[in-house]
Amino acid sequence: xxxxxxxxxxxxxxxxxxxxxxxxxxxxxxxxxxxxxxxxxxxxxxxxxxxxxxxxxxxxxxxxxxxxxxxxxxxxxxxxxxxxxxxxxxxxxxxxxxxxxxxxxxxxxxxxxxxxxxxxxxxxxxxxxxxxxxxxxxxxxxxxxxxxxxxxxxxxxxxxxxxxxxxxxxxxxxxxxxxxxxxxxxxxxxxxxxxxxxxxxxxxxxxxxxxxxxxxxxxxxxxxxxxxxxxxxxxxxxxxxxxxxxxxxxxxxxxxxxxxxxxxxxxxxxxxxxxxxxxxxxxxxxxxxxxxxxxxxxxxxxxxxxxxxxxxxxxxxxxxxxxxxxxxxxxxxxxxxxxxxxxxxxxxxxxxxxxxxxxxxxxxxxxxxxxxxxxxxxxxxxxxxxxxxxxxxxxxxxxxxxxxxxxxxxxxxxxxxxxxxxxxxxxxxxxxxxxxxxxxx
Numbered sequence: 001x002x003x004x005x006x007x008x009x010x011x012x013x014x015x016x017x018x019x020x021x022x023x024x025x026x027x028x029x030x031x032x033x034x035x036x037x038x039x040x041x042x043x044x045x046x047x048x049x050x051x052x053x054x055x056x057x058x059x060x061x062x063x064x065x066x067x068x069x070x071x072x073x074x075x076x077x078x079x080x081x082x083x084x085x086x087x088x089x090x091x092x093x094x095x096x097x098x099x100x101x102x103x104x105x106x107x108x109x110x111x112x113x114x115x116x117x118x119x120x121x122x123x124x125x126x127x128x129x130x131x132x133x134x135x136x137x138x139x140x141x142x143x144x145x146x147x148x149x150x151x152x153x154x155x156x157x158x159x160x161x162x163x164x165x166x167x168x169x170x171x172x173x174x175x176x177x178x179x180x181x182x183x184x185x186x187x188x189x190x191x192x193x194x195x196x197x198x199x200x201x202x203x204x205x206x207x208x209x210x211x212x213x214x215x216x217x218x219x220x221x222x223x224x225x226x227x228x229x230x231x232x233x234x235x236x237x238x239x240x241x242x243x244x245x246x247x248x249x250x251x252x253x254x255x256x257x258x259x260x261x262x263x264x265x266x267x268x269x270x271x272x273x274x275x276x277x278x279x280x281x282x283x284x285x286x287x288x289x290x291x292x293x294x295x296x297x298x299x300x301x302x303x304x305x306x307x308x309x310x311x312x313x314x315x316x317x318x319x320x321x322x323x324x325x326x327x328x329x330x331x332x333x334x335x336x337x338x339x340x341x342x343x344x345x346x347x348x349x350x351x352x353x354x355x356x357x358x359x360x361x362x363x364x365x366x367x368x369x370x371x372x373x374x375x376x377x378x379x380x381x382x383x384x385x386x387x388x389x390x391x392x393x394x395x396x397x398x399x400x401x402x403x404x405x406x407x408x409x410x411x412x413x414x415x416x417x418x419x420x421x422x423x424x425x426x427x428x429x430x431x432x433x434x435x436x437x438x439x440x441x
Contacts, residue, residue, distance in 0.1 A: 088141035093386075093436035094131040097152070097209050100124045101216075102427045107408030109418050112426075113400075114365040116158045116222040117207070118215070121426070128152040128208060130177060137184035137192065144184070148177030158207060158226055162366055164250075164257035164286065173197075173254055177207070178227065192234045197253065200225040201232070201246060201266045201280050202300050204315045204337070213311070213341045213349075214377045215392045215430035219357035220317055220335030223364045224298065225282075229253040230261065240270040251286045251296055260290045278302040289324035296321040311341040321363060331363035351377045362404065369405030373398040386437045394428040 101112070103121040112119040118127060134146035155174050160166060167173065180196025199206075205217050207226035230248035237243060244266045250257055262284025269277045279301055286296040297320055304313040316336045323329050337355035344350060353375045362368040375396045382389040399422055400406050406420030413419045 088135055088138065088441065090133065090135045090439045090441070091436070092131075092133040092439070093434065095129070095208070095210055095432060095434040096126065097128040097130075097154075097430070097432045098124060099127050099209075099215060099428060099430040104425045104427075105407060105409035105421060107418050108411045109408055111408055112424075113407050113420075114367060114369075117154045117217050118209075118428075119157065120153055126152045128154045130208065132177070134178075137182050139184065139186075139190075142184045142186070144182040146178050146180055148179055149175060150177045151175055154207070158222070159252055159254035161252045161255035161257065161286070163363075164252070164255040167249075167254050167256040170254045189236050193231070194234075195231040197227055197229045198232065200228045201244060201264065202282060202298065202317070204302050204304075204313055204339075209392075209430060210390060210432045210434055213339055213351040213379075214353055214375050215394045215428055216375060216396055216426075218335075218337045218353065218355045218375075219365075219371055219373065220315065220337060220355065223333075223335070223357075224300070224317065225252060227253050242268045244268075248284075250284065251282070251298075255286075257286045258288055258290045260285050262286075262296075274305055274307055276302075276304045276306075278304075286321065287324050291324075293328075294322050294324045309343045312339065314338050319364070323363075329361065331361040333357075333359045333361075333364050347381050349379045349381075351375075351379070353377075367402065367404035369400045369402035371398055371400045371405070386435055388434045388436075390430075390432040390434065392428070392430040392432075394426075394430065396426040396428065398424045398426075400424075 099118065100123070101118060101121045103110075103112070106122060110121045110123065112121055128150060129152050130148060130150040132146065132148040134148075135141070135144050137144035159174060160170070176197055178196075178198055180194050180198045182192060182194040185191040185193060202224045203221050203226075205212050205221040207217075209215050209217075225248075228246065228248040230246060232244055232246035234242060234244040245263075246265065247261050247263045250262055262282060264280065264282035264284075266278060266280040271277055280299070282298040282300075283295055285291075285294060287294050298317060299319075300315070300317040302313060302315045304311070306312075314336070315338075316334070318332075318334045320330060320332050323331060335355070335357045337353060339351060339353040341351040342349060355373050355375075357365070357371045357373075359365040359367070359369055359371075365371075373396065375394060377392055377394040380391045382391075398407065401422060406422055407424035408418045409421040409424075410419055
């Protein structure tokens with residue numbers, strides 16, 4: 001069965017599920033809401049943030065105690081049911097993310113080894129520049145869309161595979177962030193269908209540094225998808241439980257390993273008012289041999305606890321894949337992180353993020369290694385009307401052990417070869433300027 005067959009099957013299953021829910025609730029009274037104009041905009045902002053979290057509206061002018069405590073799972077949060085909004089609201093904006101990563105090892109090639117984002121060192125760069133427009137679907141305007149154009153250093157590597165060829169047209173596609181259409185179907189409690197390039201359901205961190213607590217991303221984020229290309233369907237079974245199914249073109253949306261899609265699902269459960277649990281699985285072939293024996297499997301778990309001032313989370317994922325080569329070895333990798341974010345004042349916040357990444361066979365990082373890292377970030381925000389300046393001072397230490405582990409250091413030890421050392425210390429300055437606004441027709 002091809003990609004479209006898988007997509008049709010998943011959508012049919014979701015529609016049958018939602019139709020059953022609708023039959024059970026068809027006699028219940030519909031809720032009526034008469035909101036003030038400003039409240040309508042606020043509700044629409046919340047709706048857009050839930051549906052399209054990768055481009056969450058900036059908290060310009062808002063109290064930092066709530067703004068800085070926004071979950072860092074922006075890019076890859078579950079796309080849950082959108083609240084009803086009386087009128088459609090369009091959101092638009094842009095941002096520029098610039099940074100300087102000082103590596104005390106001063107490698108001759110200026111590279112952060114084995115990385116997919118913020119991988120250029122020792123001179124200032126525009127890591128990402130982005131402009132977007134979007135509208136979330138609602139009961140009064142059921143069609144939604146988002147269009148995102150992006151460029152910069154971080155758009156060069158993140159969506160590609162080191163073991164599979166690039167997707168045809170990748171040069172243009174890498175300049176698109178979340179770009180899709182969505183529809184809120186009047187079925188049961190509302191089935192949201194989204195197709196195109198959308199935020200990944202895997203992981204806690206966004207491709208865009210502005211939506212995270214730290215400037216640099218963790219290892220687990222760089223080796224799981226930031227974006228997905230395909231179709232997903234999400235349904236809120238209760239006020240606490242949301243289920244999602246998705247079918248995508250592959251593990252990396254800009255790679256063309258084969259012509260069989262990958263599929264997955266997510267269950268998001270609000271345990272308490274402060275605690276959320278998300279369980280996500282992804283399965284599918286990432287090799288030219290598409291037999292199910294050689295599929296790649298990934299399981300991602302996120303437990304987040306959030307208050308006005310404190311946000312902490314634990315994320316763990318494990319992946320495995322049997323390689324279609326003589327001997328058919330099975331590869332295995334694991335990742336865990338424990339970020340802790342604290343809002344100090346309206347403008348100041350701090351984050352500490354310990355993490356570990358184990359790539360037993362070098363299947364995803366390219367080298368068998370165990371990486372332990374700790375990142376400490378101090379942030380200062382300056383809001384002015386629709387603009388926000390985000391300034392981050394960050395220290396990061398990474399230690400890589402293994403037969404082929406390590407980070408680049410110093411000059412070349414032979415033509416084209418730079419020496420390695422187990423430890424890397426980075427001092428980072430990130431400056432992010434954002435503009436976010438909205439328009440209600």
